[in-house]
Amino acid sequence: MQRLLVQNNLFLLKKYEFLRDAEVLYAPVYRSPPQLDFFRKRFSELQKFLPGVIWCEHAEEADFDVALSWDAEFETSAFGARIYPEQNRLFSSRPMKLPVTFTPFRQPAEDLLPEFFPDAVLPWDTEVKNELDYYFREKLLPATYIETRNEMTGRDGSTKFSAFLSCGVLDVRHLYNEIRTFEALHGVTKSTNALVYELLWREYFTWHYQKHTRAYFSRNGIKGVLDFTPFKKYSTEELRSLTTVPFFLAALKELTTTGFLSNRTRQIFASVWINDLKLDWRSGASFFEEHLIDYDVYSNYGNWMYLAGVGVDPRGKRYFNVNKQLKTYDPEGRYLSTWS
Ligand SMILES: Cc1cc2nc3c(=O)[nH]c(=O)nc-3n(C[C@H](O)[C@H](O)[C@H](O)COP(=O)(O)OP(=O)(O)OC[C@H]3O[C@@H](n4cnc5c(N)ncnc54)[C@H](O)[C@@H]3O)c2cc1C
Known part of the structure; x- marks a missing residue:
């Protein structure tokens, strides 16, 4: 019997008929407790149609024949090319010559x-x-x-x-x-x-x-010479010690507790990271990667690059004034009172 390793990409399971004849290991990639909780819920749902599926906490220790997963960061691997058409997209092949901006x-x-x-x-x-x-x-x-x-x-x-x-x-x-x-x-x-x-x-x-x-992982994004100089990875504690901005501390708390931030909160958070704390945008993207339950390589790095002015935004770097943003989008101060 074939042993198949399934990681985060459960979209492939639309092919579950053939999975019934295999031994399936589910080994999600997670880095934080909210991500683990999220994948555990998916696993319990998965068990309803694949009762034999095995939870495999450490993919690197798993023994398997074929990995039915795909990750952009490993896209050069042979199976990546085969699996890619199965990704969760609106258009199954690139619909047009891709313009530089959206x-x-x-x-x-x-x-x-x-x-x-x-x-x-x-x-x-x-x-x-x-x-x-x-x-x-x-x-x-x-x-x-x-x-x-x-x-x-x-x-x-x-x-x-x-x-x-x-x-x-x-x-x-x-x-x-x-x-x-x-x-x-x-x-x-x-x-x-x-x-x-x-x-x-x-x-x-x-x-x-x-x-x-x-280029999605280069310091200069798509704007200049590729630059893969290492960047620092920050722990939540380190970040807490870098600033007293209440919004930033609140967003850190929300993100690390729930694994989620609204789009508006992500934008303001990234602006503080890039413009006020003057940290490498890739460290911020990597911090999100570690905590978001919806982490997606394209949307995450694409949005961070955009806000850092090295992505697809034709207008360059974006600056969000925290107080002004909170006044406009959270006039009753619910955000800070919930997460402080
Ligand atoms: C710095 C930063 C990092 C981000 N990282 C991620 C990420 O890792 N994963 C992720 O899915 N989204 C990411 N986003 C995009 C967006 O913030 C989230 O998709 C959205 O907040 C999720 O909430 P929702 O499903 O309620 O979105 P809704 O507002 O309900 O939008 C519907 C769907 O449209 C898509 N969408 C919405 N906004 C965007 C956007 N700006 N870029 C791409 N797709 C979008 C999402 O799939 C979303 O579920 C990021 C945005 C920023 C500014």
Whole structure:
């Protein structure tokens, strides 16, 4: 019997029929307790259709015949090339000559999007099914996404589907179909368009990475000569001792406790990291990699590069004034009172 090693990419399990005849080891890559908790939940769902699946805490010690996983950082390995077409993306092959920035990508990509993806993988993870029901059918939240997406606290401001997308238990095409179904019932609005727009950002980074590969880990990003000088990795304690900015300390607490930060919080946090603390953006990306439950190499490094002014942002480095941001996006001070 073949021993197969499955890591974070559960998207491959749409092929689970052939997995039934194999011994399957599930060895997620995690670096923090929230990531481990998240993957344990996925494992217990996985056991429902693959009862024989074995939890394997240390992939490096596992004995297996084939690894059914793919990781951008190891993309040169032979199986990577074979597995890549199975990644969780809207377009299965690169849809067009990739423009340098997102804006010229968006329109042609939107034109290529179908009404509906008939081949989308239906979700099998109970939590994913429940969250989709909650978001699209119980609370009808896509209708207000554009007004709430910048909220820094609470469940409902944004979809909270990123972790499911990153580990592959939610097919991005299925999520897209849910948005289109919602639009058929409740109308096309700026809010539903904004959701598709965000999925296209995610898609863009996956293609952009294919074009620039290792530059995603270079200090100069895609902007200059490749520079892989080592960067420092920070522990949470070290970071706490570097600043007294209450927002930064609060975000550290939220991230290390829950494994999640809203998009707005990520942007302000990265700006403090890069512009105020003047730390290497790659250290920040690496810190997120260690803690985010939705860690995704393309979206993470792509967004950090963007904010550091060495990525796809044509406007250069972004500076976010913390007090101004909090006044605008958290006027009642909920963020600091929750996480201080
Ligand atoms: C510095 C930084 C690091 C980030 N690292 C990651 C990461 O490791 N993994 C990750 O999935 N996202 C990352 N993002 C993007 C974004 O912050 C998260 O996808 C989003 O906050 C997740 O919450 P949500 O699912 O409620 O998003 P929603 O607002 O509901 O958006 C719907 C989906 O669209 C996609 N999306 C939204 N915004 C972006 C964006 N800026 N870039 C790419 N895709 C986007 C996500 O898949 C998300 O689930 C990062 C952003 C920044 C600024």
